[in-house]
Amino acid sequence: MTLDPIHVENIAQLAYGIAGDVDTTDHDDLAGRVWRDWLPELRRDGRVVIEPVDEHERRRAPIDDVALTDRPFETVHGLDSGTINPTTFKNGLVVDVAHAAMASAPSDLDLHRDRTIVATVHAGDSTASFDGEWRERDDGHTRQRVLHAPRVNRYAEGVVHALALYLAEGTHALDHADAVDDLLVLDGPIYPKELFTWDDRNPELGALAREAKPRAVVEKYVRLVERFVERDVPLAGFVKNPSSGTIVRALARKGIEPPWPDDTALFTRLLERREAEGSAGGGRSEGSGRTERVDDELTFTTWFRSRGGADATMAADGDALGIDRELDPELYEPTFMVVYDPRTDVTYKLETPYAFARDDAVRDRLTRQVLADVATTRGPPEAVGKADELARISATEKAALRRKFEERFDSDQQATYDDQRWGKAPY
Helix, strand or coil: CCCCHHHHHHHHHHHHHHHCCCCHHHHHHHHHHHHHHHHHHEEECCEEEEEECCCCCEEEEEHHHHHCCCCCCCCEEEEEEEECCCEEECCCEEEEEEEEEEEEECCCHHHHHCEEEEEEEEECCCCCCCCCCCEEECCCCEEEEEEECCCCCCCHHHHHHHHHHHHHHHHHHHHCHHHCCCCEEEECCCCCHHHHCHHHHCHHHHHHCCCHHHHHHHHHHHHHHHHHHHHCCCEEEEECCCCCCHHHHHHHHCCCCCCCCCHHHHHHHHHCCEEECCCCCCCCCCCCCCEEECCCEEEEECCEEECCHHHHHHCCCCCHHHCCCCCCHHHHCEEEEEEEECCCCEEEEEEEEHHHHCCHHHHHHHHHHHHHHHHHHCCCCHHHHHHHHHHCCCHHHHHHHHHHHHHHHCCCECCCHHHHHHCCCCC
């Protein structure tokens, strides 16, 4: 049964009451003050968590012009990992399978054929053991293994998902690092930040992050940074859906009530340009008249160093989960810039370790590369988009793989009402 027109109208009426209590002009003023007064050196508990690498500016670039500029990097490699999503079976096993691939622009079909596959298993039976060694298939183009996840009382699905995803991605990146001559862009952050957030969720998960297997996964990313620094080849991460809350949480602790749910919403507010309908000029309009988004230019920030939230683990004063860092710890710190595309109303984040961001020329090249890519694709860089296509496991393929597991386990998936309601069940 759908809503009747009267129900739609009644729900829409609620918007009038909500809108009457929201003054977006105040939000603009606060966003500007945060940019001017707080972001040049944002502290939490006396510790600097966000600060500029060098300049502290908001900038803009004409989309048509930047799309036509020469790319600073001759070739770009992208890397992504897709999963079937955690699946619980009636025999007590929880399984996820991740599948990592690297792509390049221009294309390299031999490289595209290579895959790394990891199946992570959580078992309620403490006596079970599923760990396997790496095996090669497809004439050496595929490496795969089974990882037995550490046992937890809760969050088993999240644990198998994170370990499978990041072990496949980190292993594939390290194995193919020498194939990258100019730039590698991960689809997502430069570190496995989901593992870094376990401390915030539950003491049991926080302890789990420091166990041998999760630490071994994180170590692959530490070694990846070191490999690329040694080869003097930049490493970056393109975050399509950034969700950090470091800035808004720090503001809240200072007694400032931020109206934004996360840092992305704040940066969107700072970078979006609006003008009164029918006017010209490209700034935010005064008053409460209707406005339209100015969409002829990409807007972006200069670079920041980040040491708060999930990034605290890899900060110079963080402990990297006890992993030895061969370089100066400062060089591993995440840095980022933010890009806003008004055509799609989407905000992206580009990350790179400070080892690369400390160099003015590298920062400039990374900035120009991501602006040109976003202007051209209206989304991620071409190499990242290709890697996403290679690594993605379709809904049909996920269902088929789950049926294979059911046959091998001689056990059905644990179904839920939502599976039936939304058609997720394999039968």
